[in-house]
Amino acid sequence: MKLNVRNTFFVGLVFFSTLMFWEIYNKVVPLLLEGFNLNNLETGIIMALDNILAVVLLPFIGIWSDKTKTKIGKRMPFIIVGIVGVVISMIFIPIASNGNSLILFITVLGFVLIFMSLFRSPGVSLMPDITPKPLRSDANAIINIVGYIGVVVALVLELIFFKQEGSNLTLFVVVAVVMLISLILVLLTIDENKLTNEAEEINKTIKEEVLEETKLTKEQKKSLFFILLSVAFWYIAFNAVETFASKYVIYNLKLKDGAFALPLMVAQVGAFAAFIPASVLAKQIGRKKTVILGVIIMLVAFSVAIIHMPLFAYFIVFAFIGAGWATINVNSYPMALEMVGSNNVGKFTGLYYTFSMTAQIITPILAGFLIDRNSNDYGFLFVYAAVFMMFALITMCFVKHGNTITIQEKIKNER
Numbered sequence: 001m002k003l004n005v006r007n008t009f010f011v012g013l014v015f016f017s018t019l020m021f022w023e024i025y026n027k028v029v030p031l032l033l034e035g036f037n038l039n040n041l042e043t044g045i046i047m048a049l050d051n052i053l054a055v056v057l058l059p060f061i062g063i064w065s066d067k068t069k070t071k072i073g074k075r076m077p078f079i080i081v082g083i084v085g086v087v088i089s090m091i092f093i094p095i096a097s098n099g100n101s102l103i104l105f106i107t108v109l110g111f112v113l114i115f116m117s118l119f120r121s122p123g124v125s126l127m128p129d130i131t132p133k134p135l136r137s138d139a140n141a142i143i144n145i146v147g148y149i150g151v152v153v154a155l156v157l158e159l160i161f162f163k164q165e166g167s168n169l170t171l172f173v174v175v176a177v178v179m180l181i182s183l184i185l186v187l188l189t190i191d192e193n194k195l196t197n198e199a200e201e202i203n204k205t206i207k208e209e210v211l212e213e214t215k216l217t218k219e220q221k222k223s224l225f226f227i228l229l230s231v232a233f234w235y236i237a238f239n240a241v242e243t244f245a246s247k248y249v250i251y252n253l254k255l256k257d258g259a260f261a262l263p264l265m266v267a268q269v270g271a272f273a274a275f276i277p278a279s280v281l282a283k284q285i286g287r288k289k290t291v292i293l294g295v296i297i298m299l300v301a302f303s304v305a306i307i308h309m310p311l312f313a314y315f316i317v318f319a320f321i322g323a324g325w326a327t328i329n330v331n332s333y334p335m336a337l338e339m340v341g342s343n344n345v346g347k348f349t350g351l352y353y354t355f356s357m358t359a360q361i362i363t364p365i366l367a368g369f370l371i372d373r374n375s376n377d378y379g380f381l382f383v384y385a386a387v388f389m390m391f392a393l394i395t396m397c398f399v400k401h402g403n404t405i406t407i408q409e410k411i412k413n414e415r
Contacts, residue, residue: 010185015144018123019154020153020154025112051359078118082115083179089108096386115316129196152268222398228355238325271323272326273332
């Protein structure tokens with residue numbers, strides 16, 4: 001059994017588009033909102049809108065895509081409509097910002113976020129649909145590498161095109177064009193129905209931990225709950241830093257205009273360095289221990305960042321934050337899906353996103369409020385993040401299921 005790297009790479013272009021967009025959205029939109037003279041709490045409330053929509057829509061869309069049958073697959077129709085809708089509507093974000101109308105700006109954001117919600121669950125579900133269960137951590141590593149290339153592309157575009165004063169229309173147009181090209185490549189290279197059928201045939205030959213969500217034991221349900229709770233905690237920590245990172249770099253580290261992207265690029269280098277080792281390590285020590293290692297790396301990095309240091313030291317800290325985040329993400333989603341059957345992938349992807357999005361509704365608002373209360377000191381973000389990573393470490397200790405059945409174990413079980 002061998003992973004089809006070519007297919008996984010092209011499926012990863014959906015994640016590429018997703019992460020590229022969120023990098024622009026999470027870093028640039030808070031800075032655009034400064035033009036409306038909002039405080040951090042008000043900014044946090046607006047930045048939580050995407051997650052509010054996600055909690056409402058993603059589970060429904062995940063189940064809807066599970067039940068969809070078309071000639072191009074059950075996920076592709078959502079991916080096509082969603083990305084095309086985002087490409088068209090996102091161009092109006094800088095136009096609305098230049099118009100100095102907060103109502104118009106929020107309305108445009110609403111349309112963009114609805115289209116993003118339309119393809120997020122189906123887009124993420126496509127990888128496990130076409131990948132046999134034992135290979136999902138490997139596939140997720142490749143998917144994440146491709147996705148984080150999208151983040152790096154976005155950071156480079158921010159470095160080149162972003163302006164604190166003036167129009168950012170060029171930045172959004174270029175991102176829209178890249179997303180559209182990525183979609184075309186996916187459509188030209190991926191036959192969803194064929195690849196899904198092939199993966200399902202392989203899965204039938206594997207002694208899985210459980211095939212259907214209705215057969216989950218009490219202990220498996222407990223593990224699934226604690227995985228999802230851990231997801232919520234580390235997203236509360238990470239998304240707070242992500243939401244206000246551009247302001248932190250500009251106001252605390254004193255890097256102006258597009259230069260705010262430099263330490264964030266370093267974080268992506270750390271992530272790239274960790275993706276493949278995190279997948280390999282999970283095969284050796286298990287997904288749970290690997291995820292816990294990632295949580296500890298981030299906990300230590302957030303704690304060190306609280307200390308006043310020279311600028312170069314913060315670059316090192318950001319690299320470790322990226323590495324820890326990659327180590328977690330390569331393995332946490334496959335852990336959750338390991339206990340469910342192929343007919344429920346979209347449903348449980350939606351559930352996974354419900355926990356992560358709920359966390360990301362809470363955290364921009366709560367973090368923004370606390371930053372305001374701490375005299376706009378964005379360094380407080382790291383205290384906040386360290387506390388919630390500690391909570392994630394505790395809850396992960398209660399997870400007992402979700403490790404893949406390796407090929408060697410399969411052979412042993414069948415003797």
